[in-house]
Amino acid sequence: MSEARLMQGNEACAEGAVAAGVRFFGGYPITPSTEIAEYMAVNLPKVGGTFIQMEDEIAGIGVVLGASLAGKKALTATSGPGFSLKQELIGYAAIAEIPVVIVNVQRMGPSTGQPTSPAQADIMQARWGTHGDHPMIALSPWTVRESFDVAIKAVNYAERFRTPVIILLDEVVGHMRERVELPQAHEIEIYPRRVPDKTKAQGYKPYTPMEDLVPNPADFGTGYRIHCTGLVHDETGFPSGSPSITEQTIERLHEKIARVQEEITHYDEFFMDDAEIAVVAFGGTARTAYAAVEAARSAGRKVGMIRIMTIWPFADSVMRNLAKRVKGILVPEMNYGQYVYEVERAAAGQAKVVSLPKYNSEVFTPDEIGQAIEELAAEVAE
Amino acid sequence: MKEIRLSGSGGQGLITAGIILAEAAIMEGKQAIQSQSYGPEARGGSSKAEVLIDDKFIYHPKVVNPQIFLAMTQQAMDKYSHDLTPDSIVIVDEDLVPRPHGSQHMIKVPITRLSVEHLGRDLFANIIALGLLVKVTGAVSFETIQKAVAKRVPPATVAKNMEALRIGYESVQ
Numbered sequence: 001m002s003e004a005r006l007m008q009g010n011e012a013c014a015e016g017a018v019a020a021g022v023r024f025f026g027g028y029p030i031t032p033s034t035e036i037a038e039y040m041a042v043n044l045p046k047v048g049g050t051f052i053q054m055e056d057e058i059a060g061i062g063v064v065l066g067a068s069l070a071g072k073k074a075l076t077a078t079s080g081p082g083f084s085l086k087q088e089l090i091g092y093a094a095i096a097e098i099p100v101v102i103v104n105v106q107r108m109g110p111s112t113g114q115p116t117s118p119a120q121a122d123i124m125q126a127r128w129g130t131h132g133d134h135p136m137i138a139l140s141p142w143t144v145r146e147s148f149d150v151a152i153k154a155v156n157y158a159e160r161f162r163t164p165v166i167i168l169l170d171e172v173v174g175h176m177r178e179r180v181e182l183p184q185a186h187e188i189e190i191y192p193r194r195v196p197d198k199t200k201a202q203g204y205k206p207y208t209p210m211e212d213l214v215p216n217p218a219d220f221g222t223g224y225r226i227h228c229t230g231l232v233h234d235e236t237g238f239p240s241g242s243p244s245i246t247e248q249t250i251e252r253l254h255e256k257i258a259r260v261q262e263e264i265t266h267y268d269e270f271f272m273d274d275a276e277i278a279v280v281a282f283g284g285t286a287r288t289a290y291a292a293v294e295a296a297r298s299a300g301r302k303v304g305m306i307r308i309m310t311i312w313p314f315a316d317s318v319m320r321n322l323a324k325r326v327k328g329i330l331v332p333e334m335n336y337g338q339y340v341y342e343v344e345r346a347a348a349g350q351a352k353v354v355s356l357p358k359y360n361s362e363v364f365t366p367d368e369i370g371q372a373i374e375e376l377a378a379e380v381a382e
Numbered sequence: 383m384k385e386i387r388l389s390g391s392g393g394q395g396l397i398t399a400g401i402i403l404a405e406a407a408i409m410e411g412k413q414a415i416q417s418q419s420y421g422p423e424a425r426g427g428s429s430k431a432e433v434l435i436d437d438k439f440i441y442h443p444k445v446v447n448p449q450i451f452l453a454m455t456q457q458a459m460d461k462y463s464h465d466l467t468p469d470s471i472v473i474v475d476e477d478l479v480p481r482p483h484g485s486q487h488m489i490k491v492p493i494t495r496l497s498v499e500h501l502g503r504d505l506f507a508n509i510i511a512l513g514l515l516v517k518v519t520g521a522v523s524f525e526t527i528q529k530a531v532a533k534r535v536p537p538a539t540v541a542k543n544m545e546a547l548r549i550g551y552e553s554v555q
Contacts, residue, residue, distance in 0.1 A: 006401065116419070178415045288441070365444075
């Protein structure tokens with residue numbers, strides 16, 4: 001571990017990405033994500049990397065896809081308005097299987113909304129923002145230290161599964177500073193860029209899936225011929241109109257993530273041993289929820305907490321099992337109610353699921369969540 | 383847990399002061415969180431910084447019970463004082479906050495005037511305020527805050543900032 005220091009969530013996220021091997025950043029500055037671009041502008045050149053501020057948000061992710069195709073681990077960072085603009089190219093990365101990480105430091109929307117105020121209202125956009133069937137990996141850290149760790153995970157998952165990965169920070173965690181001790185380089189596991197296992201003479205095709213269903217297309221400029229497209233394509237990378245190839249492609253894109261779902265579902269349990277009700281929370285809200293749950297426990301209330309890091313793919317089995325263990329589930333989130341509907345679906349009537357939305361541009365107070373815990377406890381006791 | 387709120391207008395350096403205070407607490411082996419809130423303006427407008435200091439990990443990252451409230455403008459005094467309690471200690475720049483309120487525990491110091499009179503510019507008001515905060519809260523030692531300030535400010539300004547800290551620290555009993 002390094003020496004303890006005060007660090008901002010955005011800064012830790014950027015530092016984690018560089019530690020994971022990111023050597024290219026393209027983007028367009030937007031509050032509350034700008035510190036990530038600033039960090040990259042200062043630090044990427046020091047490690048032989050490249051920072052480019054582009055003319056807009058779309059170009060910002062465009063160059064990141066290009067850099068990734070050319071062999072660089074690449075990342076862009078934005079907030080709501082920019083995240084909306086980047087959606088088409090996120091879909092392109094999904095079907096062309098380009099490893100790329102998109103950080104969305106969520107702020108109050110829709111549109112320009114409240115630029116400096118926190119929100120967690122891009123949960124569904126992260127999942128379904130780009131059109132068409134596609135899997136998605138989205139991770140949401142709740143501490144500054146975890147912003148570093150999540151960045152490493154995101155880069156590794158993007159590379160390993162050749163898929164876009166979204167880091168869903170929120171303004172609370174992105175902008176707060178707290179004490180951190182970061183791991184040293186030798187303590188960090190890095191997934192290397194995948195390379196072709198065959199030469200052209202041996203029958204290399206860029207999009208032939210390996211055993212893990214992920215292809216190993218060559219990086220541009222490494223002597224291989226490669227065709228990259230947003231159209232449905234066969235193993236050669238060239239477009240195909242075949243219904244069976246189309247079906248196989250959509251199935252494989254989903255299955256390469258579905259088969260590792262358990263491995264990439266990260267969450268914490270707190271005070272769950274004899275809990276009768278549970279709070280499910282993520283990001284900055286989870287910190288307040290923890291304070292509320294801890295206080296309710298001290299008052300003798302049998303309440304526990306599940307803190308979710310992996311927002312997508314949804315933690316189906318975790319929530320299904322939770323609903324069997326407790327009578328009531330409270331879902332506080334800084335939006336009008338989004339994640340709660342997934343929890344409700346997984347709970348399938350086994351427990352009462354209650355939404356606690358907040359959308360006035362301010363963070364929850366521990367008392368607000370504490371009061372909702374009391375109300376739910378009274379309700380399920382009847 | 384120590385819960386401290388610093389408020390004023392954008393450009394007065396209060397977010398920097400909050401960061402330095404949190405860094406000083408970490409130097410003493412404590413846990414600390416600093417956060418801020420401000421409008422979309424690049425300059426001007428009200429801003430606040432909050433600092434939490436404790437011996438154990440701090441979950442909720444915002445001030446719930448403001449023990450110490452510093453206001454460097456009347457607008458910030460009015461905007462960020464809604465949750466003060468009778469036990470809160472209110473510290474104001476007496477020239478810039480003509481109508482302090484929210485608590486009987488009031489400390490009035492001409493913070494910005496002290497900066498201009500002793501150091502020639504209003505630039506050091508935030509560090510004078512920091513010295514004052516350290517004296518009132520005892521959150522960190524005077525030696526630690528000196529180290530934390532020296533680490534943050536441009537090398538050529540260290541001597542003046544040390545003087546600013548001392549002025550703030552000695553401005554109250």
